[in-house]
Amino acid sequence: MENLAMGNYGVYVWSCFGLTLAVIVFSDWRARLRHKRVYREIEVRIKALEERQ
Amino acid sequence: MWKFFHRLASPPHFYRLAAVFAPWFALPALVLIAYGVYAGLFLAPMDYQQGDAFRIIYVHVPSAYLSIMAYMIMAISGGIGLIWRMKLAHAVAAAAAPLGAAFTFLALVTGSIWGRPMWGTWWEWGDPRLTSELILLFLYFGYMALRGAIDDTAKADKASAVLALVGVVNVVIVHYSVEWWSSLHQGQTLLKEGGPAMDPGMLYPLLAMILGFTFLFGSLLLRRVRTEVLFRERRTRWVREMILSPEGS
16 A cells, blocks of 8 residues: 555556556557548448449 | 668558567567556655655656657658658658657646646746647647648648648757756756666666657557558559458458
């Protein structure tokens, strides 16, 4: 518990580490999501074109 | 050598290569950050002046360093795209901007949280380092807004590259602000003449975090550039063949 309290600076220290983790996870999730979305859009368009031909 | 760069800059080649390399950047990033977080929070000795609040540097310093590095990558790539008309360079610049903005935001917020107990204030407008770093965040926002406002990709590439190059002036100001003007922010510690002014127990976790964040940035950037390349090349033959191939990607 003493380690977690960080000499009364716990709120400041843990909030910084928590925020950093959140931003990194969010960036990673956004990158994956955008890739899936772009890939899916292209896939749908190309397959629709193929079916038409 | 030129042949190698020419081949690397080919979108289909880069697209496949980035998929291979991204996990190889992520792996050392995870190991280094795991060590850096554990050693920084629990093994590094307490600072005699700042107490345990100094541990915020383990996320603040790598974020601040990446905020500048991402901008330089964005500006240099934009410049290469303008001069040599390399499409991949513009894709790199476009992909680096949101990451740079994220790390600049982190540097500003973690710095502000550290400033509250140390300086007694969340923010100091008169401080050149804080203000120039905030301008850097606005430059990233401006860059992304400019790209978003222009539908024609080639025109957006050119206009945003010029903006990124002009903004390099601010990066120089961010870096040297603590030397040129009187600042609340502390001066150089790692790049100080005569070596870093830090206890090795504090220094090694910090170096691990900086290196780990760099690998993480590399992995995230490769994946974002891959998406950017895919989007830009969506009407090309190689994308069509890749999508229709049984393996896909």
